[in-house]
Amino acid sequence: MRVVTQHTLGGPEVLTVVDAPEPRPLPTEVLVRVKAIGLNPLEARLRAGEFPLLGRPPFVLGWDISGVVEEGPLTWRFRPGDEVFGMPLFPRAANAYAEVVAAPALHLAHKPPSLSHIEAAALPIAGLTAWQGLVDLAAVTEGHRVLIHGGGGGVGHIAIQIAKARGAHVITTAGPNKRSFVEALGADEVIDYTTVDFTKAARDIDVVLDTIGGDTAERSLAVLHPGGRLVTAVAEDDQRLIAAYEAAGMHFSGIAVDPDPIALRGLVDLVNQGRLQVHIQKTFPFEDITEAHRHLDTGHLQGKLVLTI
CATH class of the missing domain: 3.90.180.10 (Medium-chain alcohol dehydrogenases, catalytic domain)
Structure with missing residues (x-):
């Protein structure tokens, strides 16, 4: 071979x-x-x-x-x-x-x-990361306000669809060339990160999913409502960041994706229902x-x- x-x-x-x-x-x-x-x-x-x-x-x-x-x-x-x-x-x-x-x-x-x-x-990797972050860790459900950073990427575009399937109001950051793409996936609001500071445009967020890194996770503290949760796939072991979230009364969840037959079946169910592409x-x-x-x-x-x- x-x-x-x-x-x-x-x-x-x-x-x-x-x-x-x-x-x-x-x-x-x-x-x-x-x-x-x-x-x-x-x-x-x-x-x-x-x-x-x-x-x-x-x-x-x-x-x-x-x-x-x-x-x-x-x-x-x-x-x-x-x-x-x-x-x-x-x-x-x-x-x-x-x-x-x-x-x-x-x-x-x-x-x-x-x-x-x-x-x-x-x-698999993108879908399991999104599922484990939004479903297993954050327990996203109907009525939640979810901010997904990088909604046009591999994890982000699947995360939008999972969050929408669970009844959330989905806000995402994306460049201007991806606006129509993420809107077609179901995003309710799109923040053009090239011209708008998301900390000024998003408020009262229940769950933030960070797929970008850099200072995105730290700045996301400003948009979460009290007791809100950050799920990050790129800064999961940042002890300084964890301490900052705990001091602010927020929940911090780092996700290191792992093989998961239950989550795989969940993704398959969404595909079969026509709710995930x-x-x-x-x-x-x-x-x-x-x-x-x-x-x-x-x-x-x-x-x-x-x-x-």
Whole structure:
């Protein structure tokens, strides 16, 4: 099979397609013939050495997959021929930039028929991050006012739809070129961050979801009502920030996404109800991984990038 590996840290040019033996699934794992692979900003940081999650190279990046089960010894969850998707093993290496992946059956779900493999591969990390942040941590429900920073991005565009499905009033920050996109997703209010200070435009917020970083989380203190909650996917272990929220009487939740079959089923239910769509900005053939990562490095994506096999 072909895999994408790297032997040094650096730019997209360090990624190389090579031949490697197919993995062998352990009991309760399945062997998946991969059809599409979702790309995530974290993987660009790992490739460049900004975040040492996988240690030193060589290693194989990737977690988001969609494909077809080929075999699964001693697991009752799937049969050969089943179409599945998921985010196996995160944060451990799943070696998902590959044509074949061995994955725990518990970390996968049946792909909804209404989603293509490309769309399904784009959903797991972004969708689970949004779900675990808004549903599991913040318990967003009808009547909540939710501010989503970066509503046009991978996590943000899914978060808008989850919050709307749960009855929230959704406010999001987005650039002017993404206004129509986030409005179509269901955003009730859009704050153009290039011209408007969100701390002046948003008030009485129950939940803030931060996917941006920088000083966004700290500045969000000003828009929360007493007892409000920040959920951040980018500053989850910032002790100074945690202390600031506690001192102000606010709730702070950092989210480090993990494999979650219950949340995956929740996402599938929304897809089947027609309440969740995954936006793909661009797809790339597997062998064009370097070019795909160049696009990933640009940031400010609208939705997701996906490799196809």
